[in-house]
Amino acid sequence: MTTKTQPAPSALKKYASTTSVVSRPPSPTKKGDGIDIGTYDGALERDVGDLVYGEAAEDLALDSSADKTRPTREWHLTDFEIGRPLGKGKFGRVYMVRTKTEPRFIIALKTLYKSELVQSKVEKQLRREIEIQQHLRHPNVLRLYGYFHDEKRIFLMLEFAGKGELYRQLSKHGSFSEKRSARYIDQMADALGYLHSKHVIHRDIKPENLLLGINGELKIADFGWSVHAPGNRRTTLCGTLDYLPPEMVEGKEHNEKVDHWALGVLTYEFICGSPPFEDLSGYNATYKRIARVDLKIPPKVSAEAADLIRKLLRYNPAERLPLADVRRHPWVVKYRSKDGSNAAQS
Ligand code: ATP
Numbered sequence: 001m002t003t004k005t006q007p008a009p010s011a012l013k014k015y016a017s018t019t020s021v022v023s024r025p026p027s028p029t030k031k032g033d034g035i036d037i038g039t040y041d042g043a044l045e046r047d048v049g050d051l052v053y054g055e056a057a058e059d060l061a062l063d064s065s066a067d068k069t070r071p072t073r074e075w076h077l078t079d080f081e082i083g084r085p086l087g088k089g090k091f092g093r094v095y096m097v098r099t100k101t102e103p104r105f106i107i108a109l110k111t112l113y114k115s116e117l118v119q120s121k122v123e124k125q126l127r128r129e130i131e132i133q134q135h136l137r138h139p140n141v142l143r144l145y146g147y148f149h150d151e152k153r154i155f156l157m158l159e160f161a162g163k164g165e166l167y168r169q170l171s172k173h174g175s176f177s178e179k180r181s182a183r184y185i186d187q188m189a190d191a192l193g194y195l196h197s198k199h200v201i202h203r204d205i206k207p208e209n210l211l212l213g214i215n216g217e218l219k220i221a222d223f224g225w226s227v228h229a230p231g232n233r234r235t236t237l238c239g240t241l242d243y244l245p246p247e248m249v250e251g252k253e254h255n256e257k258v259d260h261w262a263l264g265v266l267t268y269e270f271i272c273g274s275p276p277f278e279d280l281s282g283y284n285a286t287y288k289r290i291a292r293v294d295l296k297i298p299p300k301v302s303a304e305a306a307d308l309i310r311k312l313l314r315y316n317p318a319e320r321l322p323l324a325d326v327r328r329h330p331w332v333v334k335y336r337s338k339d340g341s342n343a344a345q346s
């Protein structure tokens with residue numbers, strides 16, 4: 001928009017050579033020029049949040065330009081044209097934005113209020129989330145390009161997921177066709193296989209944490225609960241139990257096989273519209289159904305899909321189907337698109 005605030009070409013050159021953000025953006029967002037980013041609501045100026053002090057302030061002085069292994073250029077809020085709000089998270093808003101400098105890159109800028117992070121005691125968890133996500137590179141894992149902070153907020157520069165939340169699609173349609181479900185599960189198994197090869201366990205796989213790219217491709221987001229394997233035993237359980245495996249609801253040691261379980265739950269929920277152990281009478285009832293693996297597959301589910309679900313939802317983590325075998329499973333192979341793109345749109 002304005003030319004005054006653009007850094008000198010030399011600064012851009014330096015940036016392009018130290019990070020892949022500008023030099024190799026993912027194709028759908030390659031050139032942000034001409035894309036309508038919508039109308040900004042002005043909330044970032046109105047709502048700046050409270051100051052934090054001491055150790056918490058140090059923990060939250062997060063800036064990717066200071067990263068020793070992969071420094072990016074120094075970013076500031078004024079480097080972006082701010083567009084429409086994309087959503088509201090627990091700790092702040094998410095906006096569609098465009099870099100003012102060439103190649104006018106479109107991203108999602110997620111804001112987090114430091115004071116609220118401190119109040120919820122998640123400073124360390126956020127640092128871990130950022131450290132994990134910034135090193136991941138996979139077409140079905142949401143990229144974190146960089147991050148910066150001001151006195152009161154943290155800003156995460158995230159890959160823009162053009163089609164929004166998968167959860168919204170699922171609510172809209174009630175459930176997905178087996179073809180669409182299989183294509184998502186194929187992408188999930190691919191992405192989880194990649195994460196596990198990097199010794200990252202996601203631990204919070206559920207439709208709310210999955211976004212869709214502009215071509216309908218699935219993107220795993222929200223690494224708030226992820227850990228480097230092996231997982232910690234003292235996990236505090238909050239929110240819904242529906243996706244947790246028996247070993248986690250029972251407070252036992254767990255490993256990457258928790259994500260295999262969640263993949264089974266996801267397969268069931270995509271096809272049936274609700275998770276398999278949901279019990280509307282409450283937390284305890286769901287807990288018992290999970291611990292007993294009280295699985296009832298409705299007749300509308302095909303025999304092949306049911307077979308995959310049963311092979312993933314095993315009480316014994318070691319017996320859960322390996323991810324490579326999920327991708328070779330007849331139900332997944334049957335619906336894989338010929339061109340290999342696998343973006344599930346129908
Ligand atoms: P919550 O507990 O509500 O999920 P959160 O802190 O995890 O909070 P996010 O889920 O990351 O917040 O972001 C809130 C909303 O903003 C999302 O549900 C989604 O609609 C939108 N959003 C977040 N990141 C992106 C993105 N990269 N591309 C497009 N939309 C996004």
Ligand code: MG
Pocket residue numbers: 089208209222
């Ligand atoms: Mg979320």
